[in-house]
Amino acid sequence: MTSNEPASTKIFASDTKEIANHGQQNKESSSSEDNLDAESLAKTENSQVFEVSKEGPNFRGVGMYGAAILIAKSQLGLGVLGLPSTLNALGFLPGLLSLTCLCLLSTYTGLIIGKFRNKHPHIYCIDDAAYMLFGSVAREVMGWGFWLFYTLCYGSALLTISIAFNSITEHAVCTVIWVVVGAVVSFILGASIRTMRVLSFMGYFAMSSILLAVWIVAIACLTQKVPAAAPEGEPINKMIRVAASGARFNTVASAIAIQFFSLCGTASFFSIQAEMRDPKQYGRSLLMGQALVMFNYIVLAIMIYAKIGQYVASPALGSAGVLLKKIAYGIALPGLFWSSFFTAHLAAKYALIRILRGTKHLQSNTKIHWITWLGMIAIVSAAGFIIAGAIPFFNNLVALTGALVGTSFTLFIPACLTLYELGHHKHHERDSTLTWIKHSWGELHHHKFTVVLSIFCICVAFFICVGGLYGAISSTVEAYANGTVDRAFSCANNA
Template identity: 40%
Template sequence: MEKTEKMIDQHDEPEIGSVAEATPHKPATQAPGDLFDVENGDVDFRGVSWQGAAIIVTKLQIGLGALSLPSTFHVLGFFPGLLCFTTLGLICTFAGYVCGNARQYFPHMHSISDAAELLFGKFAREFIGVAYYIYVALVAGAGMLTVSVALNALSNHGACTMVFLAVICAVSFIIGTGFRSLEKVSWISWLGVAGIILSIWTTAIACLTQDRPAVAPATGPIDLEIRAFPKTTFYQAMSAVANQLFAVGGSGIFFSVSAEMKQPHLFTRSLLCGQIFIILTNIIIASIIYGKVGRYIASPALGSGGILIEKISYGIALPGLVVTAVLYSHVAAKYSFVRILRGSRHLQSNTAQHWAVWASSNFVTVIFGFIVVNVIPFFGDFLSLVGALFNPIFTNVVPGFMVLFFISKRPIKAVESQTPPSLDESQSTMDWLVGSFTAAKRGKKEACAFAIAWFMIITGAFIIVGGTYATVLSIQAAYDDGDISGVFSCADNS
């Protein structure tokens, strides 16, 4: 009997025998229809080990979000904030599982735009593709912005902020263009993760040893105003939720990570290692910092330990912050690079066209990031805006619909089908969407997956509408109060 497997039923990793065993220098045998040619290409885009994938998953999400998370506990209240972050973390882990393992069934996929085409057709591919590129490039810009904050803090605003931004843009372009595969980027990601973790722990320990928060008044009584439960407005709460989603919302990028793994069937192992570490680290660090400084939280949080600790922490974190900018710039550039050269010999050949497209993709990405962060030169609301407007699409909405598709269609794994997967042009969205309601009645697992999928879709839509509205109001209020400098400003942002 022909064996079929449902993606959502895969709790254990596929057996090693299901694909050819990978060697340290040669990726596993590719499935029919795989995007990258593992035998004949000049460039090996399938060299990432499962350990390398785990560190990339970690680096994609550790850093910028961890620096903004303590302030969300103050806005939402500690217990609701903790519950909200844990829930979002579980949703993003489930979404990451769906995204990272989808290529075992459809190995032509490289990004979430390919999944959108499978679900909704070619128009959806273009729409989601543009949104995906903008999202990743914006996060790269956020990384550049954070590096400029670090350089301003370390140098006591020794130069115009735009100069610092220009420097990190140049560094991102040079390193990003030199590393064409994620395997090379995974090497520097180890350094990036180590730097970020050490720096935030330095800040947390410094906060624990202080008698009073560094940014609190030097004399007189202080009220930390530790909130167990919320005391806030709707728009402040939604902005905080968007910030939390940003901290763990890299799920949509996991297509690209899985696409460059030697053994994609081990992605679940990489995902769990990365996500468990990220969620626990964020909770512990944010709880310590919030518990000690309360409402006297700096944004980013590395400034909460005082001027000296801030300089030390930023000095330690600087390599990690640079890696964040490089990694996201690389991922955004890789999307446009693959989108342009997909199906041609230039994708994996050392031709002039290959290098021209690759270098141009990196250049456009860093210039876009430079412009955006100079137009939106504020840290907290920038992350909230990205988290509200884009993250839910890639962590909730599209993965939720993918779950409905899989429980309805029950596709065969590509390594078992022996034929390249193809899109059924005659199939409409309503076919699998209606079919998912029928499939949900087959058993408890299907019913549970069906319920989770709709919960993801509905909460994602709510965050998009409510979070974006709230962030826009917050930005407007900041401008009205004079808390934000003008665009393309040289002002100190540390």
């Protein structure tokens, strides 16, 4: 159209006036269409995922403190139970340094997510951000990755619930039965709760139950002269090491992946912000939630490991003896169930939005809405049950989950979002998806620290992904080979 106008003018000189007039009309028409496209795109990118509506479920009801609880609980649920054992694998100083650095990095990338979504409020999940970065293929990969991540987390939660019931009842029934109980309860609660507003109210009780249980165990460990897990009649060697020497690579990589898993709640931050009444308050919510997480992670890991060393259990609630383990798991059960249906909720909600986004059924109590929601919850519940039964050990499952998909959500994608914003700070091309890579590199001399930090996050993500995946898989193979764990879907006691 307009690009052919000058050539036509040269070739058909005798019709210059007519062609010029025709070209001007086309140019005006093309300009009008471009303006409409630009306005349509701007309108789409500046619109929130959920509208404020009095009809149907309230998907915009989460306040600042409620969001802080959701952020903290999305991290604390299962992660805190595996951290003390990582100091035993890595050594005190390397383990503490690794944990502190990962906490700071996850806080930094969490702030990036909030800042980016405030500029692009149409984003609901990590897949929308991946689409802006790398195109439609990346959207599908990250979308399925998000669903898989929280389905794996759901499986980890079911596994922990089975450990809790086995601990409380002294393995009264087959372990698979306890997994089924956890799955049924989680399905009923998950199916009936569709908004994070309700989940945030319940999160206060869930957070309190988990923290109370872990602190009871930590204080009990401090008061015991002899670690509860120490063998009777044998010399006690806690093997508290400043730095682990001679540790195998798969052990170190798996321990780092477990620490990383405890901070992979970053994957849910887009979704939490999307359901806030005022998304611009997200930054405050994140800092409050992360401060609570960092304090408890670091202090509890130090207290438990420094007192009992190699006799630390994983999950950590079993570190203070049989009686206290029963008490702690009994107190923690509400938090464990909350973690199970929260992770199921995130996976199912993502699928619901991908299917119903842009239709009247997304925020309405229609038959299609309910069929889709219940169907997605049922699929997640079934998949999580299979995962919990097929990988019946806690440490390797959380390490596998953190390494396989958590790295992309917590480090890789947020780091790329920073580079994307730098690349589009002075350049706004939309003709090529990856133009931001070239332009962000060109901004290096203006934003050296930001670019270097982003590249560092990407490198750490690749290391944890490859190393943690190798460590988790090799440890799993060894566990099956040496009989440490029984077959899949076993009735054996996993407490």
